[in-house]
Amino acid sequence: MSPIVAVIAPGMMGSAVAKRLTSCGAEVRTMLSGRSAATIARARSAGMVDATSAQIADADFILSIVPPGQAVALAESLAPALRSATRKPIYVDCNAINPATVRTIDSIVRETGAIFVDGGIIGPPPEPDSTKTRIYLSGPDALKVTVLEQYGLSMPVQAGPIGAASAMKMSYAGITKGFTALGATMMLAATRAGTADALVAEMKVSQPALLKWLTTQMPKMPSKAYRWVAEMEEIAGFVGADQTGAGFYESAARLFDRVAEDFGGQNTKTAALDAFCEKAK
Template structure:
């Protein structure tokens, strides 16, 4: 029988994961109580079925795909239902959180009697070529979850205990999103100094691949910046205090917090970033 999978929540990533699963024949449940009409429509388009917490706890697998600042709270919300469930699910935390945070979540989930697997998503929301999106898994029960590869997902098992997949995610996102923060800082500084065109011209000659990557990523960042604040804080915890680079990610968190506020308000800095990217094309 195809597995029953709960995917929470039906955001851009969660709904895309759900669509891959439902297209391959799996039943996918989600929580929709109190969600917006747009979110409900996105869930329905992905083939997701609205369910209560008790019905979520009866699934074979629960995939937690939420903003990192909500990961622990979601587990706390579902623990009573999982504790009461006659047949325990396997709970996979797929969020951008540090190994320390994922261990706290694992402790909560395991106290309910449910199994726990650490997960880390790298890549965009999956489409027909889901190999571009990998959900790394780690922990003793990781191989059991990898069965979902038969239902349209790419789920490599990361050697190591619970926390290994999250460490992989933290280190990868620390490079890519940390680099985006560095790029945004210098794009805005060059714009304020009136040297944006000169910078672009030099990079077109000496760093064309770097310029192409930055200008492709930057416009996608604005609407996601609010999510990346907590992610930078989690990466800071992963790096650890008094370690090399320990001040970089708190600063990146403040940058993304400022970009998120600007995107929701005057859009002065996000427009300046867009203008820089437009000049390089």
């Protein structure tokens, strides 16, 4: 029998995950109350069906795929329904959040009698036949979620407790998105100083791999920057024991915040980044 999976919310990532599941025969529920027409259309096109909290809690799996700042609130809002459910689901938090935040959610979910598994998504919204997206899982019940690999998802189980999958996601994003933030800072500084051409020319010779990576990734960043702000703040929390590292990611959060504002407005930073990347072609 095919599993029933609740995927909340139907954002870009959530609806893409849902579409993989429904196209492989799973039933996917979500919550559409109060959502925009565009989100509702995206959810429908992914084959997701609207459901009440009770119907969400009655699923076999709940995948939480929300902006990082909403992960705890979602668990809290579902807790009463989970507590009332006679057949408890497995709740998988797939968000880009600090392991400490994951453990808070674990407590909220476990108190309801449901099972909790930690998850971390690496890669873009999944597409058919693509191997680029993996949902890492960790915790004592992680293996129970891997049945979803038969429904179009790649779900490697990682060694370690609840929090390990999120720690991996934090450190991976800390390198890739952190480098993007730092690269943007320097592209903008070099442009302001009138040295962008010389920098590109030198990097073509002595740092071709870094130049190629940065100028390939950068054009995709401004439209996503608003989503990365809270993720950088989670990473700052993740490296919190290391004051130095926290400073990096607090700076990265502010950078993405400013680029997001620019992207929705004046577009001067976005244009400067695009112009830099063009030089590298």
